[in-house]
Amino acid sequence: MFSKKLRQRSCIACRGLDNRTDLIRTVLVGNEIKVDLNHRMPGRGAWLHSKCFLVAVERKAFNRSFNYEGQIKVKELEDYLKNLSN
Numbered sequence: 001m002f003s004k005k006l007r008q009r010s011c012i013a014c015r016g017l018d019n020r021t022d023l024i025r026t027v028l029v030g031n032e033i034k035v036d037l038n039h040r041m042p043g044r045g046a047w048l049h050s051k052c053f054l055v056a057v058e059r060k061a062f063n064r065s066f067n068y069e070g071q072i073k074v075k076e077l078e079d080y081l082k083n084l085s086n
């Protein structure tokens with residue numbers, strides 16, 4: 001069995017593979033993107049490099065990943081990423 005650190009995921013924006021510890025897992029709740037810090041929230045997850053946030057928003061990668069039509073709120077994720085850089 002593989003250890004959790006070796007499991008790789010692809011970023012929804014750049015499509016690059018990376019260890020899941022180096023990516024941020026997000027989950028769609030209603031029409032809001034929530035950050036899943038413990039990787040345990042129910043539902044489909046979308047993985048993202050912190051540097052790829054703007055690309056994901058521009059390309060509507062969240063809509064595609066969650067198969068959601070309509071406006072998705074990314075404020076919580078944006079605030080989380082701002083706090084990471086401080």
